[in-house]
Amino acid sequence: MTTRSWIWVLAACLVWTSLSGRAAAGGSPIATSMGDLRWGMTESEVIAFARRKIGERYAEQMKKADAGKQAKLKDEMKRAQADVDKSRVSFAGTRSRWDSSPIAGEFNYGEDESMLVVNDESSQNYYFFRDGRLWKWYKAFDQKSINGGWKKFQSATEDKFGKGRAKKGELNPASGETQWVEYLDRSSRMRAADNSKRGVYALIFDDMSVVRELAAQHPQKPSRLAGSDDDDAPQQKSTAKPENQSEIARAQTKKSVFASEQHQESEAEYQARQAREKAESRDRQARVHQKKEDAKQGEVLKQLDGLNDKDPLGGL
Numbered sequence: 001m002t003t004r005s006w007i008w009v010l011a012a013c014l015v016w017t018s019l020s021g022r023a024a025a026g027g028s029p030i031a032t033s034m035g036d037l038r039w040g041m042t043e044s045e046v047i048a049f050a051r052r053k054i055g056e057r058y059a060e061q062m063k064k065a066d067a068g069k070q071a072k073l074k075d076e077m078k079r080a081q082a083d084v085d086k087s088r089v090s091f092a093g094t095r096s097r098w099d100s101s102p103i104a105g106e107f108n109y110g111e112d113e114s115m116l117v118v119n120d121e122s123s124q125n126y127y128f129f130r131d132g133r134l135w136k137w138y139k140a141f142d143q144k145s146i147n148g149g150w151k152k153f154q155s156a157t158e159d160k161f162g163k164g165r166a167k168k169g170e171l172n173p174a175s176g177e178t179q180w181v182e183y184l185d186r187s188s189r190m191r192a193a194d195n196s197k198r199g200v201y202a203l204i205f206d207d208m209s210v211v212r213e214l215a216a217q218h219p220q221k222p223s224r225l226a227g228s229d230d231d232d233a234p235q236q237k238s239t240a241k242p243e244n245q246s247e248i249a250r251a252q253t254k255k256s257v258f259a260s261e262q263h264q265e266s267e268a269e270y271q272a273r274q275a276r277e278k279a280e281s282r283d284r285q286a287r288v289h290q291k292k293e294d295a296k297q298g299e300v301l302k303q304l305d306g307l308n309d310k311d312p313l314g315g316l
Contacts, residue, residue: 028185029161030205034137039187039207040285041134043088043116046127050118051081057120080119087117102140102198105172108214135210140200150194153201154181157192164192171195171204184208209278 036049058077062070089098091113098104098115103126107113116127122145128136146153158164164181171178171193180193189211191204 028188030183030185030188030190033161033190034188034205037134037137037205038285039134039209040282042132043114043129046116046129046134047084050084050116050125050127053120054080054084054118084116084118089115089117091115102195102200102202103138104198105175106136106138106204108218130210135207137205139203139205140195141202143196143199143201146201150179150196150201153194154192157181157203161190161192213278 037046041049054077058073058080062073065073089096091098091107091109091111094109098107103115106126107115107128112131114129114132116129118125118127122141124140126136126138126140127134128138141153143149154166158181161183164183166179166181168179169177171180171191176197178194178197180191183190187208189206189208191202191206193202193204195202
């Protein structure tokens with residue numbers, strides 16, 4: 001694939017996503033790119049979403065095929081949709097084959113987490129659930145399919161999302177040094193990540209309310225998991241002990257998760273804000289979902305007419 005083709009492919013993919021997520025018009029680039037996905041969806045809702053997307057993709061192909069080819073495509077579609085139902089993974093043990101996969105470190109064992117795996121023409125999609133609710137979407141692209149490597153992947157991503165915050169370090173504990181570009185809005189985080197050590201580049205979408213929750217539960221993990229800004233240079237720890245209670249209180253404050261917010265908050269304030277934002281997010285998502293369900297009947301295939309699905313990033 002030529003460099004020009006790769007840039008066109010990513011652009012076409014994100015345009016496809018924009019069309020599928022018109023309900024998010026006027027929202028952030030992250031919300032628009034997620035299309036009909038929303039945080040807090042149940043496993044059954046995401047299965048229905050994935051099956052519908054598969055059906056739409058094959059419907060476009062069948063429009064251009066003769067009768068014999070249409071029958072074959074219909075059989076392929078049914079198999080692909082059935083694979084979605086069979087793909088569920090529960091992280092109930094202590095180890096699995098996923099520990100050596102591109103998504104290693106993106107999940108925890110024994111915390112009621114699960115995952116669905118959905119393949120499209122150009123990538124593999126991992127939908128992560130916590131307590132049965134969607135909170136992460138990891139879209140992996142085979143490194144070999146990206147001519148031009150990480151720089152082209154980063155450049156094409158920034159063409160669509162704008163200038164992100166470039167970071168280096170560990171995406172997850174013990175995952176090794178890498179690089180990524182990070183974007184935040186009020187409810188989500190998106191990272192375009194170089195995971196070429198495991199053979200992929202990825203777009204990783206997270207529900208920030210759950211990211212904060214996990215950061216509080218696993219404080220030993222890097223603070224960048226909470227979306228906070230980390231200095232590239234290591235910080236030298238002070239050995240001086242606080243001399244009074246006011247100094248101790250200041251030492252226990254947390255930075256806001258958003259870089260633009262400079263307010264320092266106590267542990268109690270942090271926990272209260274976390275609980276409040278999570279509740280508000282769930283209520284907001286439920287209201288939006290109901291409105292979208294009432295409005296979208298019969299509209300999806302019409303929106304996709306004329307789109308070209310034969311590209312490495314189709315299905316985003």
